[in-house]
Amino acid sequence: MTAIDPTAHLTAEQIEELGRELDAIRDEVIADRGEKDAAYIRKVIKAQRTLELASRGVLLFSIFPPAWLLGTAGLSVAKIMDNMEIGHNILHGQWDWMRDPKIHSTTWEWDHVSPSEQWKHSHNELHHTYTNVIGKDNDLGYGIMRVDEDQKWHPFHLGQPLWNFLNACFFEYGIAAYDLELGKNLSKARRKKPEFRARAKAVGRKIRKQVLKDYVIHPLLSGPSFLPTLGATFTANLVRNLWTHSVIMCGHFPEGVQVFERRSINGETRGQWYLRQMMGSANISGSKAMHFMTGNLSHQIEHHLFPDLPSNRYAEVAVKVRALFEKYELEYVTGPLPKQVFSAWHKVFRLSLPNKKPVVKTPEREQELVAA
Amino acid sequence: MVTTPLLPSDYLDLVSPLRAGADLRGRIEAVHPETGDAATIVIKPGRGWRGHTAGQYVRLGIDVDGVRLWRAYSITSPTNRYRQDGRITITVKAIPDGKVSNHLVRRARPGTLIHLDQPTGDFVLPQAKPAKVLYLTAGSGITPVMGMLRDTEFDDVVMIHSAPQPHDVIFRDELHDLVTDKKLRLTEVHTDTDGMLDIARLDELVPDWTERETWACGPAGLLDAAEKHWADYGVQERLHTERFRPSVVVTGDGGEVTFSATGKTVDADGATPLLDIGEEAGVLMPSGCRMGICFGCVTPLKTGAVRDLRTGEITEAEPGVLIQTCVSAAAGPCDIER
Numbered sequence: 001m002t003a004i005d006p007t008a009h010l011t012a013e014q015i016e017e018l019g020r021e022l023d024a025i026r027d028e029v030i031a032d033r034g035e036k037d038a039a040y041i042r043k044v045i046k047a048q049r050t051l052e053l054a055s056r057g058v059l060l061f062s063i064f065p066p067a068w069l070l071g072t073a074g075l076s077v078a079k080i081m082d083n084m085e086i087g088h089n090i091l092h093g094q095w096d097w098m099r100d101p102k103i104h105s106t107t108w109e110w111d112h113v114s115p116s117e118q119w120k121h122s123h124n125e126l127h128h129t130y131t132n133v134i135g136k137d138n139d140l141g142y143g144i145m146r147v148d149e150d151q152k153w154h155p156f157h158l159g160q161p162l163w164n165f166l167n168a169c170f171f172e173y174g175i176a177a178y179d180l181e182l183g184k185n186l187s188k189a190r191r192k193k194p195e196f197r198a199r200a201k202a203v204g205r206k207i208r209k210q211v212l213k214d215y216v217i218h219p220l221l222s223g224p225s226f227l228p229t230l231g232a233t234f235t236a237n238l239v240r241n242l243w244t245h246s247v248i249m250c251g252h253f254p255e256g257v258q259v260f261e262r263r264s265i266n267g268e269t270r271g272q273w274y275l276r277q278m279m280g281s282a283n284i285s286g287s288k289a290m291h292f293m294t295g296n297l298s299h300q301i302e303h304h305l306f307p308d309l310p311s312n313r314y315a316e317v318a319v320k321v322r323a324l325f326e327k328y329e330l331e332y333v334t335g336p337l338p339k340q341v342f343s344a345w346h347k348v349f350r351l352s353l354p355n356k357k358p359v360v361k362t363p364e365r366e367q368e369l370v371a372a
Numbered sequence: 373m374v375t376t377p378l379l380p381s382d383y384l385d386l387v388s389p390l391r392a393g394a395d396l397r398g399r400i401e402a403v404h405p406e407t408g409d410a411a412t413i414v415i416k417p418g419r420g421w422r423g424h425t426a427g428q429y430v431r432l433g434i435d436v437d438g439v440r441l442w443r444a445y446s447i448t449s450p451t452n453r454y455r456q457d458g459r460i461t462i463t464v465k466a467i468p469d470g471k472v473s474n475h476l477v478r479r480a481r482p483g484t485l486i487h488l489d490q491p492t493g494d495f496v497l498p499q500a501k502p503a504k505v506l507y508l509t510a511g512s513g514i515t516p517v518m519g520m521l522r523d524t525e526f527d528d529v530v531m532i533h534s535a536p537q538p539h540d541v542i543f544r545d546e547l548h549d550l551v552t553d554k555k556l557r558l559t560e561v562h563t564d565t566d567g568m569l570d571i572a573r574l575d576e577l578v579p580d581w582t583e584r585e586t587w588a589c590g591p592a593g594l595l596d597a598a599e600k601h602w603a604d605y606g607v608q609e610r611l612h613t614e615r616f617r618p619s620v621v622v623t624g625d626g627g628e629v630t631f632s633a634t635g636k637t638v639d640a641d642g643a644t645p646l647l648d649i650g651e652e653a654g655v656l657m658p659s660g661c662r663m664g665i666c667f668g669c670v671t672p673l674k675t676g677a678v679r680d681l682r683t684g685e686i687t688e689a690e691p692g693v694l695i696q697t698c699v700s701a702a703a704g705p706c707d708i709e710r
Contacts, residue, residue: 034437034439035437046386098440099441099654102382105634212373213374213375221374
């Protein structure tokens with residue numbers, strides 16, 4: 001967190017006006033949402049299923065190196081599409097308006113070890129509501145890292161570059177553990193709670209199914225290609241994990257992103273909530289293909305402002321949102337993927353060591369108003 | 373196991389959506405205009421279609437502007453057509469502001485995949501042929517009756533049909549052909565010039581109406597008058613009616629509705645069915661006939677109270693209480709499990 005509040009120059013009225021302008025952007029998309037958007041998500045789902053089937057088909061002959069390479073690459077992309085542009089966004093309810101029971105946040109299940117029901121709670125309800133609020137949003141370092149100077153240092157954090165690397169490799173398991181709030185539920189008393197046990201069982205069932213499919217059935221079907229296929233599905237899962245972890249780190253950890261104190265959100269207005277989302281998220285710049293492969297989470301700022309708008313609309317929304325950042329003289333944190341990933345990792349390394357508690361200077365808004 | 377988290381059918385649907393065992397769907401094969409605002413839609417149902425009885429309707433789900441909407445339409449093809457060429461037809465009249473009807477009549481294209489339920493409805497012909505039949509219809513109320521006329525021939529059939537003007541009469545040419553062939557006696561009432569049909573005129577138009585097995589379908593005004601008239605003469609068991617819409621008698625106070633499974637809360641007025649409120653909010657609501665008959669929409673009421681729009685009766689939440697969302701409106705804050 002920078003020592004000076006970067007939103008201090010805004011008056012309370014300006015913040016509410018900003019909120020109204022953002023509401024208008026949202027309403028415009030909703031009024032225009034329709035057949036083309038529906039066709040888009042159906043096309044993406046169809047492409048993902050075709051790619052996954054084709055890749056798994058090719059992997060039946062993975063004993064031949066070209067088939068292994070092609071199949072592994074295809075399956076990696078298919079898994080990334082499933083988790084990002086399709087799963088993440090459907091589970092946000094971005095496509096609920098279509099009223100298609102097959103593409104709905106309450107019925108969708110994804111290729112991931114965390115059951116969608118649990119992920120929806122920790123992600124949609126906690127992270128998206130309490131974005132970047134220290135002590136409330138566990139996404140800030142996932143409970144294993146410090147990603148802001150204001151988070152308390154503990155010797156455990158010395159190892160956080162390693163924790164982060166391991167988390168990246170096994171990200172889907174990291175998320176499942178995180179959705180279970182494993183850290184806080186491991187005490188004996190909590191572990192025995194029936195509610196926790198039921199959720200842990202659901203995760204166990206999901207893991208079993210996923211592992212059986214990727215590491216038993218598919219390799220067995222490959223016959224003589226058993227081992228290469230096993231390696232291929234493992235690699236595809238690893239690639240998916242590393243990729244999604246990188247994209248998600250870029251959403252809130254790069255330098256320039258703000259975090260907030262627990263008490264700062266007491267009595268927060270709609271305008272202030274929007275402002276927190278704007279200051280607490282970072283984008284990734286790049287090509288259309290890049291945006292697609294990140295599930296449009298490269299438009300993290302727009303996603304956090306409007307988590308339930310269809311992802312294919314974030315690009316057009318971004319133009320308008322960016323204009324508002326300029327109008328209100330706020331910093332729009334964005335950059336190419338390598339730069340943002342480096343920035344986030346740099347922070348992970350830097351904050352593994354303790355730092356002096358920064359002094360936060362928040363100028364009084366009334367005084368600012370007079371000065372302006 | 374092989375396809376987890378998906379099902380094998382999710383993949384099969386990509387190539388063969390009408391196959392046996394799939395969710396019941398259909399494909400629009402053709403759209404034939406009937407009048408300025410009505411059209412007949414030819415549908416090829418999926419392999420799971422069980423066939424209909426003349427007079428029944430089918431519930432159909434179609435994506436309009438990307439949103440899946442469900443409505444019920446009478447089947448107008450004879451029952452043997454499906455056996456012959458695997459097709460059925462429905463006939464739709466576009467109603468003002470009707471999202472689905474206007475879409476079907478004016479914008480639907482052959483090749484469009486739609487979603488179907490099995491045919492249903494008890495507005496049907498009996499097993500034993502009645503000696504004399506009267507069809508009393510108005511507007512699009514002719515559609516289930518056309519399904520009957522095309523399906524079964526009777527020795528003595530009379531029809532009284534009301535429509536604003538001659539060119540508004542759906543199936544007019546076909547009806548007149550039946551008259552020419554002496555298979556039907558038809559009275560057309562053109563309400564723009566003749567005024568609404570006065571039910572008391574029946575004695576003059578069909579002197580033996582009390583002896584006839586009668587099927588009536590049309591606006592609520594006509595059906596209410598018919599039911600009273602038949603009851604007054606003590607022959608109500610001869611009258612069979614079909615209503616396309618529930619008759620709303622009482623509205624409630626409205627209130628905040630929570631859909632707890634989806635986690636959405638919206639304000640609802642006291643006149644709009646909770647089914648519509650939920651659908652508007654993007655909640656996945658099961659639905660059926662949308663008029664309180666089929667119980668396809670029943671949903672647990674967890675807290676609060678709702679009002680039955682047909683009777684005004686209040687239902688309060690208790691464990692195990694199920695409500696029909698299509699005919700219930702909020703009667704205060706309530707929580708329903710969707």
